[in-house]
Amino acid sequence: MPESWVNSAERTGSDLHLELSASGSRRAAVSAALRDAVRSGRLTPGTRLPPYRSLAADLGLARNTVADAYAELVAEGWLTARQGSGTRVAGRAAVPAGTARTTKAAHATAAAAAAAGPAGPGRTAGEAGPPVRHDLRQGSPDASSFPRTAWLASARRALNAAPHSAYGPGDPRGRVELRTALAAYLARARGVHTSPEHIVICSGFAHALRLLFGDRVLRGPLAVESYGLGFHRSLLEAAGTPTVPLALDEDGARTEELADRPGVRAVLLTPAHQFPTGGPLHARRRAAVVDWARARGALVLEDDYDGEFRYDREPVGAVQGLDPDHVVYCGSVSKSLSPAVRLGWMVLPPHLVGAVLAAKGEREAWASVLDQLTLADFIASGAYDRHVRRMRQRYRRRRDRLVTALAAHAPHLVPTGIAAGLHAVLRLPPGTEASAVRAAGRRGIALDGLAAFRHPAATMPAPDGLVVGYATPPDHAYGPALEALSAALRPAGGR
Missing domain, CATH: 1.10.10.10 (Winged helix-like DNA-binding domain superfamily/Winged helix DNA-binding domain)
Known part of the structure; x- marks a missing residue:
């Protein structure tokens, strides 16, 4: 042998x-x-x-x-x-013929994929179509704006200050330094009431859903908003959790419909900025959903995915502050910093902490301790606040440029949901959404139609619209992206 x-x-x-x-x-x-x-x-x-x-x-x-x-x-x-x-x-070392053929084929496939660009809306990967030149899809911040210098400084301070125990087996809740920093930050910036003992660090909102529903900490059916991420619905369905849609209007999710769903014991909401239609959950409905949770012994899952980015209105505090015992508050740095930093958090009612930690289980499911220590210092030093304020100003300028471009070149389209967040919804005339997505695709623009986010069981009217993300392109690419979008949406015969 x-x-x-x-x-x-x-x-x-x-x-x-x-x-x-x-x-x-x-x-x-x-x-x-x-x-x-x-x-x-x-x-x-x-x-x-x-x-x-x-x-x-x-x-x-x-x-x-x-x-x-x-x-x-x-x-x-x-x-x-x-x-x-x-x-x-040696550079001339022989490679078997089969390997060479495989390598060449792989290079050819990679080259074709690169030429085709990422899969755009209405187009699957590998399907023929113009290359994507302008990425206006929602969901990602400007990667070029990541605060590398400040992050590196925090990493150095955090690693130098960390005790030796930080590099061994630790607390499945997450590092106490990060949980302490988060408790203070969330109380100050989002109105969350908690202590470090009730915060569990995870790898993002999808990981939080897996922990809560994958191991049956919570059981379905789960009420959700009629519009949201299909990825989250698929994740829940894979865990055996059926989802029940709630209608939306200008005041957010119609939480009064929960009274007609006797089997529902939990509801998932985006109350600070409904995704993707925009707008906060009305104060009356925020109070009503908390009253429903108390009366039924139910839970509200609050996804605060971009609550830091508001422009034309006062901050909307977290629903969790109304009743910490009946709300699971979830957040992450995917929008504020980068989706590459796989860190999120759950602020849990005390009675759920033990069950979530049991579901988290082995250390392999834990987020990187080094990243946790760095983020803790980044928050405690004030660097996180400075970065969020800087990006809030930048994204507001981008939103204003989008509104100005539409007013000049496509005045028939009115952007909505723009008081906060990193995307806008452009309402379209009935029956025109698919053609508008195709027109954008022909000009190399990647964006999504509103229908892509609709729950398949939703019964409310289905308005046509485009979801336009204005955060992803770097500054030098945003102007050309707006020009291409304006050209794609310009009315027939317009100049």
């Missing part, structure tokens, strides 16, 4: 896994194992091998044995050796 070795490279070199045959000489076994690693593509051209002394020590062989194997492969053309550059896999 072949022996497997992994070198530790304690002083120099890189880790290298080799399988040595038990038969024949040790030098021949090393040579054969290295040839196989190159042939299979595991060691690619240019890869630097560990010094023969290090590899010999890791394999438990004499130095000369590994040195002779290296010399043999250099002579055969598999490796190159230069003073100061070490021993590397």
